[in-house]
Amino acid sequence: MALITLGLNHKTAPIDIRERLTFGPDIIVAALRSLTEQPEIDEAVILSTCNRTELYCTHNRSSREQICNWLGEFHGLEPETISPFLYHHQDQECVRHLLKVASGLDSMVLGEPQILGQVKQAFQTANDASTSGKFLGRLFQHTFSVAKQVRTDTAIGHSPVSVAFAAVSLARQIFSDLSQLTALLIGAGETIELAARHLHQHGVGRIIVANRTLEKAHQLAGHFDGYAIGLTEIHNHLAEADIVISSTASPLPVVGKGTVESALKKRKHQPIFMVDIAVPRDIESEVSELNDVYLYTVDDLQEVIQENMRSRQEAAEQAMEIVDLHVEEFMGWLRSLDAVGMIQDYRRQAEQMRDEVLERALKQIQSGKSPEESLRFLAHTLTNKLLHTPSTQIRQAGFTGQSELLEAANTLFQINDKTTQ
Template identity: 45%
Template sequence: MAVWALGINHTTAPLDLRGRFAFALDQIAPTLQGLRQSLAGASARHPQIETAIISTCNRTEIYCAGNESAVDHTLGWLAQSGGVSPALLRSHSYALEDGLVARHAFRVASGLDSMVLGEAQILGQMKDAVRAAETAGALGTTLNQLFQRSFAVAKEVRSSTEIGAHSISMAAAAVRLAGQLFEDLSDIRVLFVGAGEMIELAATHFAAKDPKAIAIANRTLERGEKLATRFGGEVMRLADLPDRLHEFDAVISCTASSLPIIGLGAVERALKKRRHRPMFMVDLAVPRDIEPEVKALGDVYLYTVDDLATVVQTAQASRQAAVAQAEAIIDAGVQSFMHWMDLRSPPAGASGAASGAAVVPLIQQLNAQADEWRAAEIARAKKLLARGEDLDAVLEALSRGLTQKMLHGTMAELRAGDAEARAQTAQTVSRLFLRSQTKSSL
């Protein structure tokens, strides 16, 4: 079984390119279906391909598992879905296989690969992506193991280290930048566009500064009202935003829209009504919510997720010890996952019928055989007890019957073949059944 991953993130690709590959949660299922069909059509060896997609403002990553790696085909498919050439995507992406996939997934889940070192939001986003893949029927045993182990490693990293201590979130960075523009944040009016998790986080940070007014503009009024009530603000329809934009000193936007919802013309009209009093704007969305041309306006201070990178890197040096601890935990997790993968791979040098057999199916067969023997002996013992047989005699017969069934094949092999074959069998049997004696003689 091969595992591979392909991705772009805030360190490898610019914002506008990342925007081409942003998938909302409701897009994940059809996207995964398209990818699986593409991979299955490319090779007869990919009928049961496993796939998952993680898409956030800072990254889009595809995880796959199948009989053989298909990194190039996956890259070609993703490039086509984003409307760019494979060469361009390759120059801004990273491709990983096997153990490197596990290491990367564990680092992402633990917050070590985030723009904000140690941030916890990515773990929830990964869990959402896994649930979406499960719902789409695209997640199999291998990727499920990979992600469940990612979550376990992330939990250990957060409980055993201080990787998340003193981290500056994107929302906190936005408040810090606003504080550099406005003397007193309690005198400003703040508009939040959207009502998702990122906006909720940003509103929490701004509300702590007790601004003069808070408003939530959202496509769905019900969800916007819930958030507005929490922060003592008002809710407005997204359609009313252009006419009321001039009322707000700060605008923080993060929606799932595929096109900008705040255009250059709307901001120019707002500035005119404000008599060119400055506006602070933060676009946390990927793709963009605010047209990039807005940044050129003299009285607008527009920041994107990439613009906030410098701010959120503050004080990372003080956490390097925690990073080292986290990497050690991740190393152990990677070794454990690769050992699990090895157990599912064909034994090296195997021939004949055993060449395609993996250790895990063999273990399953042994367990099934043992359960069958146990069930047969229990049924036999119950019949004897029902006839009034002595309990001790029945237990003796049950244990003898199980022992004979378990040793029958071994005894037959010890008696079969030539002297050399019997000697090799004897060594194997001693190692498997006489482990305590073998260990004590060493």
């Protein structure tokens, strides 16, 4: 059994490629089942966020090309179109990559905490879909434990840096004083909640929360003295917004160029600062062509993020030491599974020998031989049977000069240790 990761992220692929390869909540279960129906693939977990899409699989003889082909076919894309943007990791590197991802060491924002929740959700979805089994189950549980240790034992998460924080930081750079401004937040997930918290802490004048589910919008808006609307009402309120931050799971844009044009006319061309954190994008890319609109995507936030993450570099080095230690721990468990089968076979073989010799000893007693004589026969015969094959192999290794095998036999049987006691 082998492990493989195939994926792409903000480092390897631009947003227009990433958004075409996302797995929304409406298709991810079907995708998981389709993936595990591929030849030689036994278990699968799909991690799909705004910055990455990654497939974690256990397989027998599956290849990068096979999984790449499946990914392209599922999304209606030619494999040649996406292959240049993909990376893949096998076995130990697969384990290391997942530990880094869950610990926030591979994120656009170094050490950001949201990714661990997204990894947990990805595993839960796979578990509910019955596409995760013994191997990925053990790997992901191990991952959660390591990510928690990284968060506890290092300062990786102490600085308030996230995509949401970067978006608000950029808004503060542009407007300086937020107290007289209105922010329209589209979505009600964790990223939007973080954006709302940062805006509120920096004294934004008013918050409007738009979401497909109005109840969730009300819950979030209520925490920050905000106002809730449905997505269909955005066109009625966009003109009020000086700041727009959007992060939904919608497969199609929720804010179009025409809607923004109408809002700008009502605002008499007062500028709007817009940040589209979603992948696929929530705001049509053509909006960036409009005057008086400052539209940023997650990729545009990279420079802001870099300025806020320097303090985490030292903590990241400490975190990698923890990751490397636990990579070896998991690989040790994985390697031990090979030995389990061998041990079971060896025990069955020994027990079969024992039963055969015991039966012969019992027959001797029944035929009139003394128990002492039969016990001596049992001990002598069983010892010879158990030692015959190892003795023959060790003798042959000595004859042919196989010193490595002789050393391995010495380690296995602890021969020197026994004879010196």
